[in-house]
Amino acid sequence: MAVLQTSKLYKNFGPVEVLKDINISIEEGAFLVLVGPSGCGKSTLLNIVAGLEKASAGDVLIDDRVVNDVAPKDRDIAMVFQSYALYPTMTVEKNITFGMRVRNVPRQEREEALQRVAKLLHIEPLLRRKPSQLSGGQRQRVAMGRALVRRPKLFLFDEPLSNLDAKLRSRMRSEIKQLHQQFGATIVYVTHDQTEAMSLATKIAVMSEGEIIQLGAPQELYDRPNSVFVADFIGSPAMNLIRGRIEARDAKPHFVADHDGTQVALPIDHYDFERDLRADQELILGIRPEYITSGIANHHGAVSVDLELVPLLMETTGFDQYVMFEFCGGELIGRFSSKESIDVGRPHRVQLDLSEISLFDPEAEFRV
């Protein structure tokens, strides 16, 4: 049974199409993350699910019930906002119980729910304070408390962590993840941060310009992006994208990139094509930085190619270092252990592991 379902959802603001044909379905206990660059329509979609905005066409179903004309308060949802939206004149306690007071929940029940949530989020000492007396992280917790207190069918999070500093953000991220695992709550979560999406989601919808480009499990999106956009958006640093064409060498298909007379041919006969190709069709080859190494971490039975490349730039993350090489007039980023000594300008022997590549059509930008 789907907790949330949207079918053929459209939204226009005048002539501008903000959402186009959105079809989503999530099961109970799912953690769906809507991710995309700003202005892609993800927040609008969330607002439509919440009932705060009306769709121009299509249906929203919560628990298999069409809720297009149901007010937000009757949709059995709770929402956490980017700015937390705590009521400034009320204490933390009043903030959390506001929804129940408006709905005339008996005092006893209110009190119990409040204590349960306060304990869960470790905010018992803050209950008598006003929002202005709280730090960013504490406000975030209170906002979550306000959502958790009513045990709704569906939780909606609208970029809840983007106002926090990096350290607090990763801590709150794991707390949200914990809450999800603990209660099996069903969550729709909006963010523009792909790291957040990858680490939280059981299902990700990558959106761009009002459309869902790809919908799937995080690992699926990472390993088999269906388009150049997803390949580029998911993963940090982004997937390397190399332009070239398909060519037969020794009767086997190869990906050939050339630049100023030098040619590089990469075997792709192992690649699981999704579409038929013409001979000598133009292609984009995508390869993740972790598959460009010194060859030490060689995967067993992997298809690989050794190349001599010139490092242009290095960036260390402590454990790893990302090295940018010059490659066929473009750049190629590889991931190396920071123990390895690599110098800018001195050619380095590099192994390209081709077992997990993606190939895209350069015009339509979809996976082939």
Added chain:
Amino acid sequence: MTSGHADTKAVLMRPAPKRRTGRGWTPALLRALLFLILGLFVLYYSLPLFVMIVTSLKSLEEIRAGSLLGLPQAIELTSWKTAWESACTGVSCHGLKPYFWNSILLVVPAVVISTALGAINGYAISKWRFPGSNVIFGLMLFGCFIPFQVVLLPMAITLGTINLAGSVAGLILVHVVYGIGFTTLFFRNYYVTVPDELVKAAKVDGAGFFAIFTRIFLPLSTPVIVVTVIWQFTNIWNDFLFGVSFSQGGSQPITVALNNIVNSTTGVKEYNVDMAAAIIAAIPTLLVYVVAGKYFIRGLTAGSVKG
């Protein structure tokens, strides 16, 4: 002395004047000049009030004999008593007292109603935008700039039609209608700074239009309520034109009565009574400023809500 001379020379030769090490007479002089000018302004502004107070405490003989600015030889409070209880406004001679209460009975409901309506209007226009809400707000804004005189005749006809001509209720209605533009503007500008997400959160929590207004927006509104109340109170209390046009006989507000006291002279002109009456008429607005003045400044400058 020689060293001082060298010092001045050095200062003169520098491209930029160095004030701190100089003798310092220039800044001091400028400062003195500043205070002198400010002092003159203070004098200029407070002189009329001074003359009013002093005159109201003098006896008529002294006023006729003495200078305008001289202090009273003996303080006489009889003119205040006369102004309050027994000065003549036309035929009746009951002083300002009944009219003072008229004004209170007029101003309090008019201020309360126009402020309440302005608050709801401002809330609806800023947070529950509907098709045409901008046009409505534009029209209300336009209403703020219509001169009083323009609406006199249409208003008189309207009041006549709905049977409120010459009554306090009618005058209240006039002030409420005229004030809504301003009060809506104040509240709308204040509420625009309140984040929309508060409304969304409250909607998801289950609150409706009025629950959100009374439980979330009103508790936030103290500064803007104070500003609006001061503004409306001052304007309605001090209004003369509507008062003189739309009220009659015993229901006239204090401004009209003051005018009648000053203008209905039989024989000698009692300047001391006139002055006392004028001060009495001005006291409530002064009081409002003294009590709520600090909120006024705060409300005008602050607008943002710190969450």
